[in-house]
Amino acid sequence: MTSRPLPHLTDEQAQRFVVDARPWMSCDECFEHLDEYLDCSPTTDFEWLPAMTAHLTGCQVCREEVESMRLLLADTN
């Protein structure tokens, strides 16, 4: 029985994981800013926006929430 070798991470890849985790935002905070996030224009510069973008990249739950909210808003407009 042979065990599969673990994938080896280069320093650069490991560094990317660290960078991706910052700035950190919780799901609760993410939901708090959801309305503003969907309202804001691309030029709006909220201080939490980078954290929100990073969170949505890594959190499928919140990403789906944003998508369904977006569809709702598109429906009512």
Ligand SMILES: [Zn+2]
């Ligand atoms: Zn989340």
